[in-house]
Every structure is written in C-alpha cells, then in structure tokens.
Amino acid sequence: MGNCFKSSSNDDISLLRGNDTESNESTIEPPPFVEPPPPYRAQPEPQRRMPIYHPSPGVSRPANQLSEDEQIKIAQRLGLINHLPTGKYDGTNKKAKECVICMNEFLIGEPLRYLPCMHIYHKECIDDWLMRSFTCPSCMEPVDAALLTTYQTN
Amino acid sequence: MSGLPRRIIKETQRLMAEPVSGITAVPDEHNSRYFHVVVAGPSQSPYEGGLFKLELFLPEEYPMSAPKVRFMTKIYHPNIDKLGRICLDILKDKWSPALQIRTVLLSIQALLSAPNPDDPLDNNVADHWKSNEKSAIDQARQWTQTYAKSNMNNH
Ligand SMILES: [Zn+2]
Ligand SMILES: [Zn+2]
Numbered sequence: 001m002g003n004c005f006k007s008s009s010n011d012d013i014s015l016l017r018g019n020d021t022e023s024n025e026s027t028i029e030p031p032p033f034v035e036p037p038p039p040y041r042a043q044p045e046p047q048r049r050m051p052i053y054h055p056s057p058g059v060s061r062p063a064n065q066l067s068e069d070e071q072i073k074i075a076q077r078l079g080l081i082n083h084l085p086t087g088k089y090d091g092t093n094k095k096a097k098e099c100v101i102c103m104n105e106f107l108i109g110e111p112l113r114y115l116p117c118m119h120i121y122h123k124e125c126i127d128d129w130l131m132r133s134f135t136c137p138s139c140m141e142p143v144d145a146a147l148l149t150t151y152q153t154n
Numbered sequence: 155m156s157g158l159p160r161r162i163i164k165e166t167q168r169l170m171a172e173p174v175s176g177i178t179a180v181p182d183e184h185n186s187r188y189f190h191v192v193v194a195g196p197s198q199s200p201y202e203g204g205l206f207k208l209e210l211f212l213p214e215e216y217p218m219s220a221p222k223v224r225f226m227t228k229i230y231h232p233n234i235d236k237l238g239r240i241c242l243d244i245l246k247d248k249w250s251p252a253l254q255i256r257t258v259l260l261s262i263q264a265l266l267s268a269p270n271p272d273d274p275l276d277n278n279v280a281d282h283w284k285s286n287e288k289s290a291i292d293q294a295r296q297w298t299q300t301y302a303k304s305n306m307n308n309h
Pocket of ligand 2: 039118138139140141
C-alpha cells in the first residue's frame, strides 16, 4: 500500500488514498483518461517559509508572488480587520465559551476579536479566516457591510 | 508528521460518541485526516436501501479550507460526477470554518434526498433528470440496486 498522503495536498482525487487499492465492482473504476487536477489546486505548492496570503477565496499565494493589485487588496483587508474591536477573555461572557474555529474553550487572558454581528472568536483564529473571506463563520454575515454601516452611523 | 489539531481530535471523538443517524465515519488507522464514510440512502429517495461509500480527507488547512469528499460507490445523481466528485456549495465557495465533518455529511445526505438538476455536475444525468424525471429516478434506483448493495465489510 502506498503512502501517498504525505505529498497529498495537490488535488482532491490523488490526495485521497485508496483509489488504487479498492477495486471491487461496487467502486468506481479508474477514469479512462487522466483528468487534470481541479483548477483550485493546480498551482504549485507554495514555499514553506514565505507567508501565504489569500487575495480571494480559494486562492493562496506566497507573499513574493502577489500582484500589485493583490498586495493593495491585502493591505486594505488588514486595515479593515484592525478596525474590528479586540479584547481579552475574562470569563464574564457566559454565552461565548468556545471558539467554533478551533473548538477550544476560551481561556482567561486569551486575545479575542468581536465581529459586528456580536460573534466572538480567538483573534488568531478569526484573523486567519478573515484574510480568506470577509464573512462571519457562524452567521455568514459579510463583515465589511456591517463595518461600513457602523462608520456611517457614527 | 505534525501533531493533529485538537479540533480534529475533538470532532473525531464526537463523531464516534454521537454518530449521525444513517452515516458512519471512521478515521483510517494510518491517517487520522482520512475518513472512511458510509452513507445510507435516505428513505423516500431513489437511493433508499443502498449503502454508499465515500472518502473524506481533511486538508492541512482544515478548518480554513473545506474537507475533500468523494463518492467511491457509483451513484446516478445530477450533482455527482463519474469520478464521485460532489457539487455542493459548502464544499466550495460557501465553506465556513463553523461547519464540521458532521454538517458536511448531513448536507451530502440531504443532497441525496433533493437532487438539483439545475446546478449539475454531470450534464448527461442532469439532462435526463430534466427531460424525464421518472425515468431518471428509475435509473438511479437501478444503480442503487446494482452498485450500492454489495456487502459492506469495513476494515
Ligand atoms: Zn480559536
Ligand atoms: Zn456572526
């Protein structure tokens, strides 16, 4: 049995182990021709050390391969994220106990970020997500729309 | 190999402790990010009585990226192609890290109950569905009998 899961993050057919090992008649036969990997994984594996950015959902690129437009977009996104209020968990909020992203309980003193929809996450967890998609994971509310209305009413 | 994130450990434990009705998901003994999944065809659907094998893989970036899921058992469905790939928005652009393995599998089960030929992955099947729904459903039922009825001994 091959261990192909180490180099497995390239496309969703090859990364799934067992395609070639299970072949009773109830499973799908291998395709008659080799299909190109799905486009969202078609780019070469980014280098490890370089910070990876996500100029749009599903697109990831190392910092040195960003176009100028993408760099601007990311800078703007970082600016917007930094406008969102932060705080430290003090144990008084009885409703928000667990971060749905990492599924760990909030610990006293951990940095949190509050979204306009009032959903709360670890700062580190939600910032990672907001760089990919500017929506609240829990309610799917777009964050920037809410931000803009807050600015206008202030 | 780097350690398994706590979230994956927790999700696996919860899947084992409180399994979803009609669905089993068992992590591979050699790779804790790879799950052997069996979904029972929902009642009132042409897949009723069938047991469908799927594979589910949690990529390195999970939960920032969606799990990768594929049908291993042949299935006649407008949103599932010949390679078993699934057209489901939450596996693509509607993914959110608040979703879990459990919710993904429930959505796939729901997709079996409600095929959507207007958002097809397999055009031939979708055309069949739209031009003659009764005959398409018969075909789906036949495939269920032929391909999803084998003995499901999981190792
Ligand atoms: Zn967290
Ligand atoms: Zn929210």
